[in-house]
Amino acid sequence: MCGIVGAVAKSDVLPMLLDGLKRLEYRGYDSAGVAVIDQNKKLSRIRSAGKIVELEKALSSSAAMRGTTGIAHTRWATHGPPTEINAHPHISGHNLALVCNGIIENHEALRKAQQANGIQFASDTDTEVIVNEIQQHIQNGLDLLAAVKATLAVLEGAYAIGVVSADEPNRLVGARRGSPLVVGIGDGESFIASDMSALISVTRDFFILENGDIVDINGGNISIIDQCGRPQYRDKKRSGLSADAVELGDHRHYMIKEIHEQSVAIATALEGRITATRLLEACFGIDSNEIFDKTKSVQIIACGTSYHAGMVARHWFEEYGVPCQAEIGSEFHSRSHVVPEDCLVVTLSQSGETIDTLAALAAAKQAGYAHCLTICNVPESSLVRESDLVLMTHAGAEIGVASTKAFTTQLTALRLLVIALGRRFSMTITDEARLIKELRELPSKVDQAMTLEPTIKEIAEQFADKQHALFLGRGAHYPIALEGALKLKEISYIHAEAYPAGELKHGPLALVDNEMPVISVAPNDRLLKKLKGNIEEVRARGGKLIVFADPSAEISAQENLQVINVAPVDSSIAPIIYTIPLQLLAYHVGLIKGTDVDKPRNLAKSVTVE
Numbered sequence: 001m002c003g004i005v006g007a008v009a010k011s012d013v014l015p016m017l018l019d020g021l022k023r024l025e026y027r028g029y030d031s032a033g034v035a036v037i038d039q040n041k042k043l044s045r046i047r048s049a050g051k052i053v054e055l056e057k058a059l060s061s062s063a064a065m066r067g068t069t070g071i072a073h074t075r076w077a078t079h080g081p082p083t084e085i086n087a088h089p090h091i092s093g094h095n096l097a098l099v100c101n102g103i104i105e106n107h108e109a110l111r112k113a114q115q116a117n118g119i120q121f122a123s124d125t126d127t128e129v130i131v132n133e134i135q136q137h138i139q140n141g142l143d144l145l146a147a148v149k150a151t152l153a154v155l156e157g158a159y160a161i162g163v164v165s166a167d168e169p170n171r172l173v174g175a176r177r178g179s180p181l182v183v184g185i186g187d188g189e190s191f192i193a194s195d196m197s198a199l200i201s202v203t204r205d206f207f208i209l210e211n212g213d214i215v216d217i218n219g220g221n222i223s224i225i226d227q228c229g230r231p232q233y234r235d236k237k238r239s240g241l242s243a244d245a246v247e248l249g250d251h252r253h254y255m256i257k258e259i260h261e262q263s264v265a266i267a268t269a270l271e272g273r274i275t276a277t278r279l280l281e282a283c284f285g286i287d288s289n290e291i292f293d294k295t296k297s298v299q300i301i302a303c304g305t306s307y308h309a310g311m312v313a314r315h316w317f318e319e320y321g322v323p324c325q326a327e328i329g330s331e332f333h334s335r336s337h338v339v340p341e342d343c344l345v346v347t348l349s350q351s352g353e354t355i356d357t358l359a360a361l362a363a364a365k366q367a368g369y370a371h372c373l374t375i376c377n378v379p380e381s382s383l384v385r386e387s388d389l390v391l392m393t394h395a396g397a398e399i400g401v402a403s404t405k406a407f408t409t410q411l412t413a414l415r416l417l418v419i420a421l422g423r424r425f426s427m428t429i430t431d432e433a434r435l436i437k438e439l440r441e442l443p444s445k446v447d448q449a450m451t452l453e454p455t456i457k458e459i460a461e462q463f464a465d466k467q468h469a470l471f472l473g474r475g476a477h478y479p480i481a482l483e484g485a486l487k488l489k490e491i492s493y494i495h496a497e498a499y500p501a502g503e504l505k506h507g508p509l510a511l512v513d514n515e516m517p518v519i520s521v522a523p524n525d526r527l528l529k530k531l532k533g534n535i536e537e538v539r540a541r542g543g544k545l546i547v548f549a550d551p552s553a554e555i556s557a558q559e560n561l562q563v564i565n566v567a568p569v570d571s572s573i574a575p576i577i578y579t580i581p582l583q584l585l586a587y588h589v590g591l592i593k594g595t596d597v598d599k600p601r602n603l604a605k606s607v608t609v610e
């Protein structure tokens with residue numbers, strides 16, 4: 001988490017740093033800060049608690065910050081509360097400033113050693129030990145780069161840093177161990193940032209640092225080295241992101257923009273990957289045929305919303321005889337494994353940088369899982385680089401912290417993977433043709449589901465004074481209920497739980513009263529009859545139900561039972577379609593509650609700490 005941006009530029013660097021910070025705000029937004037070195041070799045720093053808008057206020061009420069070298073940071077607190085003193089950049093002496101994204105695991109030992117050397121700490125953060133350590137090496141005669149190298153040798157943890165020194169005013173040193181860092185290549189100027197989107201208004205050309213890389217920027221000169229100083233050559237990458245893609249346009253929030261982008265995103269995820277009746281398996285890469293032929297089972301690993309996509313896919317795989325398990329990354333990487341023979345590990349991630357998913361992939365490789373495939377939205381991400389096979393979701397930049405289009409494009413990509421592997425198990429050519437036909441119609445069906453928005457806006461009013469909500473679903477729609485509950489709690493701060501509808505009677509039914517809305521998804525599938533029984537169980541106990549149902553499900557509105565018809569869809573794509581009204585509900589309840597929809601409290605989009 002946290003976002004870093006830094007630059008050695010040809011003109012005043014502050015506007016560019018602030019623009020970069022705003023584009024990185026999705027990574028954390030509980031405090032922010034900036035440090036700039038001016039032409040008199042003077043380092044100045046401004047920080048503030050709260051979002052970047054608070055930093056802007058602090059900057060406008062301070063003396064102008066001028067200078068062409070600087071670093072900036074937006075924070076998601078790990079060590080120390082989100083206060084101004086804990087905001088980055090952290091400084092040492094009058095000359096050295098540093099920003100960090102990540103966690104220094106041995107910070108306590110380093111802090112004690114530094115305190116024993118008479119160093120006083122100004123913050124509660126783990127980061128401050130890094131800048132102090134670098135300072136000690138500089139005082140012992142090393143230059144900035146050498147001091148950073150010496151410091152990295154004693155740090156334990158996963159992090160990315162950017163550091164500047166007023167004594168070397170045109171220099172910026174960055175380093176990456178576990179957390180992402182890219183280098184932007186300008187015309188006579190150079191930049192670093194946690195991701196490419198932060199720099200998209202100043203450059204399209206990048207070096208993507210590998211783990212262990214150190215970048216030494218002197219104006220427009222960029223050298224990338226390893227810790228021993230050996231040059232490392234990285235290919236130049238051109239970003240396909242456009243500045244517009246990360247602009248809000250006419251939308252009030254990124255979340256609603258991204259909800260509405262879903263039909264186009266899904267169409268893009270399918271583009272060039274299917275014919276009228278067949279999957280074009282080459283989309284999984286040249287080695288896929290051999291790997292898929294060997295695969296006997298699938299282990300899905302993901303976190304949060306991406307995990308819910310994995311839970312849906314488990315149903316889809318097993319329908320065609322492909323054994324499949326889905327597990328949360330943080331659980332997978334912290335347990336022992338009995339490794340099934342020729343099991344394909346499938347990681348799902350919007351960002352490709354979620355540390356729990358990455359750690360789980362590393363654990364799977366170490367345990368001896370055969371091969372790995374990732375379904376991911378960020379092309380240069382760590383997961384993409386560390387996987388044998390890759391299927392990009394092509395959702396486009398997702399800025400809203402609550403994942404929406406990343407989820408539905410993951411499900412779309414998973415449908416393709418189910419076909420690729422299902423073909424090798426019990427899926428027939430006729431099955432495949434039917435599934436492809438449904439996928440081709442998916443974008444227009446998503447648009448159709450979007451027309452429910454005015455009705456959902458009205459329903460959202462009922463949540464204005466609610467403290468709790470319950471979501472129900474069965475089979476592949478239980479994860480959709482989980483996703484609906486997750487969206488509602490993230491965006492509106494209403495406590496929401498999801499249950500498999502059949503599980504209610506084993507306990508949660510005790511919660512039902514006429515105060516708590518119970519939301520159910522009811523597509524017309526083989527589980528409908530049982531679901532209707534569960535809905536009646538809730539109604540009989542005075543529960544207030546809101547049911548999103550297929551018209552042919554024959555669930556009629558009655559007292560305490562509102563029914564919102566969702567146009568009929570094939571069960572193969574129903575989980576994707578039934579997600580749409582639940583996303584819209586969370587968004588409109590969030591609006592009514594007046595929350596910061598795109599940046600819910602305590603969260604960050606890219607979760608790079610364990």
Ligand code: F6R
Nearest residue numbers: 304305306349350351354402403
């Ligand atoms: C919820 C949400 C999170 C992410 C989770 C994994 O709306 O966005 O639960 O799904 O942090 O992130 P990725 O998909 O980037 O690995």
